[in-house]
Amino acid sequence: xxxxxxxxxxxxxxxxxxxxxxxxxxxxxxxxxxxxxxxxxxxxxxxxxxxxxxxxxxxxxxxxxxxxxxxxxxxxxxxxxxxxxxxxxxxxxxxxxxxxxxxxxxxxxxxxxxxxxxxxxxxxxxxxxxxxxxxxxxxxxxxxxxxxxxxxxxxxxxxxxxxxxxxxxxxxxxxxxxx
Amino acid sequence: xxxxxxxxxxxxxxxxxxxxxxxxxxxxxxxxxxxxxxxxxxxxxxxxxxxxxxxxxxxxxxxxxxxxxxxxxxxxxxxxxxxxxxxxxxxxxxxxxxxxxxxxxxxxxxxxxxxxxxxxxxxxxxxxxxxxxxxxxxxxxxxxxxxxxxxxxxxxxxxxxxxxxxxxxxxxxxxxxxxxxxxxxxxxxxxxxxxxxxxxxxxxxxxxxxxxxxxxxxxxxxxxxxxxxxxxxxxxxxxxxxxxxxxxxxxxxxxxxxxxxxxxxxxxxxxxxxxxxxxxxxxxxxxxxxxxxxxxxxxxxxxxxxxxxxxxxxxxxxxxxxxxxxxxxxxxxxxxxxxxxxxxxxxxxxxxxxxxxxxxxxxxxxxxxxxxxxxxxxxxxxxxxxxxxxxxxx
Numbered sequence: 415x416x417x418x419x420x421x422x423x424x425x426x427x428x429x430x431x432x433x434x435x436x437x438x439x440x441x442x443x444x445x446x447x448x449x450x451x452x453x454x455x456x457x458x459x460x461x462x463x464x465x466x467x468x469x470x471x472x473x474x475x476x477x478x479x480x481x482x483x484x485x486x487x488x489x490x491x492x493x494x495x496x497x498x499x500x501x502x503x504x505x506x507x508x509x510x511x512x513x514x515x516x517x518x519x520x521x522x523x524x525x526x527x528x529x530x531x532x533x534x535x536x537x538x539x540x541x542x543x544x545x546x547x548x549x550x551x552x553x554x555x556x557x558x559x560x561x562x563x564x565x566x567x568x569x570x571x572x573x574x575x576x577x578x579x580x581x582x583x584x585x586x587x588x589x590x591x592x593x
Numbered sequence: 594x595x596x597x598x599x600x601x602x603x604x605x606x607x608x609x610x611x612x613x614x615x616x617x618x619x620x621x622x623x624x625x626x627x628x629x630x631x632x633x634x635x636x637x638x639x640x641x642x643x644x645x646x647x648x649x650x651x652x653x654x655x656x657x658x659x660x661x662x663x664x665x666x667x668x669x670x671x672x673x674x675x676x677x678x679x680x681x682x683x684x685x686x687x688x689x690x691x692x693x694x695x696x697x698x699x700x701x702x703x704x705x706x707x708x709x710x711x712x713x714x715x716x717x718x719x720x721x722x723x724x725x726x727x728x729x730x731x732x733x734x735x736x737x738x739x740x741x742x743x744x745x746x747x748x749x750x751x752x753x754x755x756x757x758x759x760x761x762x763x764x765x766x767x768x769x770x771x772x773x774x775x776x777x778x779x780x781x782x783x784x785x786x787x788x789x790x791x792x793x794x795x796x797x798x799x800x801x802x803x804x805x806x807x808x809x810x811x812x813x814x815x816x817x818x819x820x821x822x823x824x825x826x827x828x829x830x831x832x833x834x835x836x837x838x839x840x841x842x843x844x845x846x847x848x849x850x851x852x853x854x855x856x857x858x859x860x861x862x863x864x865x866x867x868x869x870x871x872x873x874x875x876x877x878x879x880x881x882x883x884x885x886x887x888x889x890x891x892x893x894x895x896x897x898x899x900x901x902x903x904x905x906x907x908x909x910x911x912x913x914x915x916x917x918x919x920x921x922x923x924x925x926x927x928x929x930x931x932x933x934x935x936x937x938x939x940x941x942x943x944x945x946x947x948x949x950x951x952x953x954x955x956x957x958x959x960x961x962x963x964x965x966x967x968x969x970x971x972x973x974x975x976x977x978x979x980x981x982x983x984x985x986x987x
Contacts, residue, residue: 503864511857511858511861511862512858512862514858515858
């Protein structure tokens with residue numbers, strides 16, 4: 415059966431955090447990978463249950479940090495040795511110990527900026543609208559509702575099978591979510 | 594929760610007896626060599642003593658830190674820290690050879706040298722033998738007293754399950770840590786910095802404290818891994834605990850580097866003869882390579898390794914990093930002590946290795962015997978309510 419390009423995924427609402435945790439575990443065991451759980455508060459162990467994919471953020475932060483480190487040092491080297499050499503107390507022009515504090519701070523600054531901006535970029539933020547808002551009941555997720563969404567991008571996704579599977583988990587309701 | 598990879602199976606009884614043998618052999622070899630080369634023996638012995646003192650006092654400090662801030666990282670290592678703090682009387686005993694060799698080790702203790710140096714005459718009001726001995730008695734008295742209080746309260750709590758004993762431990766934690774920070778700073782000045790009494794640095798005590806943090810966390814990680822196959826730790830220690838301890842170790846590695854570099858930068862920038870001479874000796878010839886190795890193995894390599902979650906979570910890997918840091922800590926002690934003595938060029942003696950091993954063997958033997966005396970977790974703690982029955986305590 416061909417996939418519906420307009421479908422974002424299938425959303426199931428559960429009674430509480432324990433039911434959601436159990437549903438997530440069953441869905442993962444069943445082979446689904448592209449899914450997410452939504453709840454009003456953090457649930458202990460949830461990310462472990464539904465699978466926590468490795469992100470590329472550490473690499474982004476490392477590159478940011480290294481760029482800051484070398485950029486900061488080379489900036490000072492260029493200023494003190496090449497562009498404007500000054501004899502300060504008879505010290506060598508490339509007085510690297512004096513460059514370390516700025517190099518260190520630049521490393522931290524660039525790594526932190528890379529972490530914040532990289533997190534936003536990898537999450538696809540800022541994002542004024544999300545397909546899940548199309549589901550009428552989803553607004554309650556910030557108050558008292560618990561959802562599990564199996565997304566259409568999942569390799570095993572097939573709408574009717576997913577619906578049947580989610581219904582077998584004893585949810586309150588199951589709805590299709592449009593893009 | 595606890596997979597097999599966290600456990601390094603080691604027979605603690607065998608470790609205890611083997612360590613004692615190694616310790617006696619190491620110290621005996623040093624004692625024989627001391628007859629012909631008394632000064633070298635004392636230098637090596639001082640470095641070895643400082644290495645193990647860092648871990649014993651560090652155990653006391655971390656114990657108080659845990660009681661001050663709490664956290665499951667400290668809960669699983671509480672008994673290791675308590676056993677470590679109970680070895681402080683042994684270190685007081687091990688200090689005796691240094692006290693008998695003050696005139697050999699410290700220039701300020703030799704009247705003929707003091708008479709020839711006006712700076713030492715001015716410093717004589719602080720750096721003289723009776724006052725030095727009194728300070729040592731005070732430091733060790735305070736440390737042993739704190740260790741005894743914490744161990745007694747912990748035993749009382751084990752016996753009665755009365756939470757008021759924990760309250761006492763928590764109330765003493767902040768003042769106890771202040772006492773620790775002040776006494777260990779003064780002890781670092783007395784034992785290490787006064788080897789070159791004209792030189793001074795106000796960051797020195799803090800650098801020693803951070804080094805102790807690195808050494809103690811490394812030691813605790815290794816011991817936790819060795820003991821984690823035993824009940825009741827087995828099945829309770831998870832990779833999350835090693836992850837937390839690895840993060841704390843990383844923090845202390847960075848803090849040590851920060852303070853050590855700050856001290857260097859300030860003295861380097863000032864470039865005053867009295868101050869820079871300390872670094873000139875330590876950064877020339879073979880000591881330069883030694884210092885570079887310190888930078889690499891006390892900071893760069895462990896820093897990058899400890900950034901990785903996969904290394905912090907798997908006990909055999911983090912134990913490897915911790916072992917590396919202990920070696921680096923030994924190298925730091927040698928680097929602090931040895932260049933203070935002539936000749937100025939690089940020199941290392943076999944006793945620089947044998948003395949720390951000798952002291953360490955005896956120390957570890959006592960530590961393991963103390964560790965075995967009590968259950969490896971505080972079984973009456975509210976955190977364990979319902980996990981173990983009191984009957985399992987024996």
